[in-house]
């Protein structure tokens with residue numbers, strides 16, 4: 001993985017110094033909260049219902065064991081012994097004291113980590129495919145480009161006071177594991193007819209109260225010009241977005257208001273101009289970065305067979321591992337979705353257990369997934385049994401990847417000051433209802449996503465089954481959506497009808513799955529059946 | 545007023561009051577013009593050689609349109625005074641400098657020591673901008 005040189009380190013150290021100074025000026029009353037707020041947000045500090053939340057960047061979801069141990073140390077020292085992985089591959093802590101934040105950032109800097117631009121109206125930490133460098137279906141490892149874009153967009157002087165947040169995702173596979181087109185800017189590495197690498201670009205995606213799937217705005221941007229192109233997109237948006245209504249300032253609204261053809265035309269005009277300025281990073285810099293992502297020294301001649309004598313282990317292997325590009329290796333998915341727990345939460349001890357496993361069995365490499373689970377990307381198949389046993393001992397061997405209990409739920413009313421309703425307890429009730437593993441496997445791939453308000457942090461628009469918490473005359477009410485997707489077949493879920501109370505929504509989900517089991521044809525996932533038969537049979541079962 | 549202006553230029557401050565963009569485009573013999581947030585700075589590009597002062601207003605410090613206006617003007621070759629006025633706060637002035645502003649007319653006074661620390665805190669930058677800072681990719685590769 002990428003390692004800081006003394007330039008990167010000096011920049012991150014200066015950031016810690018800057019934030020220490022800003023916090024001191026705020027605590028001394030030399031700055032108003034209004035003036036301080038954007039500064040703390042750019043360092044990942046949100047004020048929530050009970051305390052500050054600190055979100056730490058995990059660039060493109062890649063960690064080494066030293067970093068993961070540091071995250072455990074922070075959980076234990078400054079929080080309540082656990083952390084929470086997010087849908088954008090970051091980690092956040094929910095019980096932070098403002099005066100501790102500069103010390104936490106200083107500790108992070110010792111392991112080449114930071115919280116830069118993880119919140120606020122800035123270019124956020126870039127997300128990428130969690131299987132990068134391991135996936136059997138990728139055309140190249142997207143992380144060198146992700147790192148180059150990370151540097152290029154860190155403290156960008158023109159784009160640090162944007163109309164709203166700006167999220168970039170990057171993949172290099174036909175399979176989308178990063179909810180690509182739900183981002184403001186979505187990049188997919190492709191090859192043109194001459195065999196050169198470049199970027200297919202989509203813009204204007206996003207969830208929230210006005211969901212849009214990103215439009216394709218360029219079929220091929222030469223790889224070496226991507227920074228110019230990103231700056232062109234940002235300049236058009238920064239210059240022309242509304243600034244009078246916070247709900248209308250995301251880039252998706254501008255793309256929609258202008259129309260994507262006109263938006264694209266303006267971007268192309270700005271791009272032609274910016275290209276002449278020589279701001280793109282040279283090939284040599286890409287190559288310097290790419291050298292850090294050279295494939296690890298995979299052994300050859302390893303056996304591909306796995307001893308499946310232990311049925312619990314076999315079950316885990318079938319569900320939690322994915323094909324690796326190197327023979328004899330597998331990608332291991334670690335579930336953070338224990339039934340009855342809080343999705344994405346992990347204790348300090350579990351972080352240390354995963355760090356130990358990564359060091360011993362996965363070339364010191366750990367990934368955080370968009371689905372709020374973890375990945376050991378490079379495990380020898382012959383080590384899978386030992387890894388499984390160690391995960392089991394740490395309470396991390398659950399089998400539910402992409403199944404009905406692998407739920408994404410936002411923090412909701414338990415933490416978030418914007419919430420209309422609780423999300424976590426709804427996820428727990430659904431998971432308990434479907435806890436039986438045979439039943440989960442019978443239902444197959446089924447992605448449930450739950451948000452506690454219209455801001456959609458729980459991605460309800462993109463759930464095969466989505467749940468949206470609303471406030472109905474002072475009581476929590478839950479709307480059901482069907483048919484969304486955050487994968488390569490991106491689609492927007494539709495509301496089925498009137499909402500439900502807490503128990504009612506769990507029943508409605510169960511009735512929905514009953515319709516699927518009744519109607520499905522060979523090999524169809526829930527989403528396929530829904531798309532084939534439409535919403536009516538589901539409505540009949542739920543409301544009839 | 546003039547003593548409240550923080551300048552990073554050696555020439556004498558320009559005395560003529562700035563006219564609005566529309567007024568300038570109408571009569572076009574003024575040498576100082578003021579661009580409000582949301583006005584298209586590109587409209588000034590044909591006239592840059594006769595301008596001595598362009599003032600870009602920041603109605604609220606979180607409104608970042610002025611950063612793009614500054615870059616657009618400097619990229620078009622404007623060499624005169626480029627002044628950020630309005631809700632200009634010390635914690636944004638480094639980025640403003642990097643975008644090409646060389647003069648500041650803040651609504652509220654700026655502590656010179658805090659400003660000095662803020663402008664000198666970062667030893668390196670990642671990108672080329674409108675200032676003379678050399679990006680780290682260039683330092684890395686000579």
Ligand code: SF4
Pocket residue numbers: 410411412413416417418419420421451452453454455456457458
């Ligand atoms: S969706 Fe709403 S309730 Fe949930 S975390 Fe986001 S803002 Fe808070």
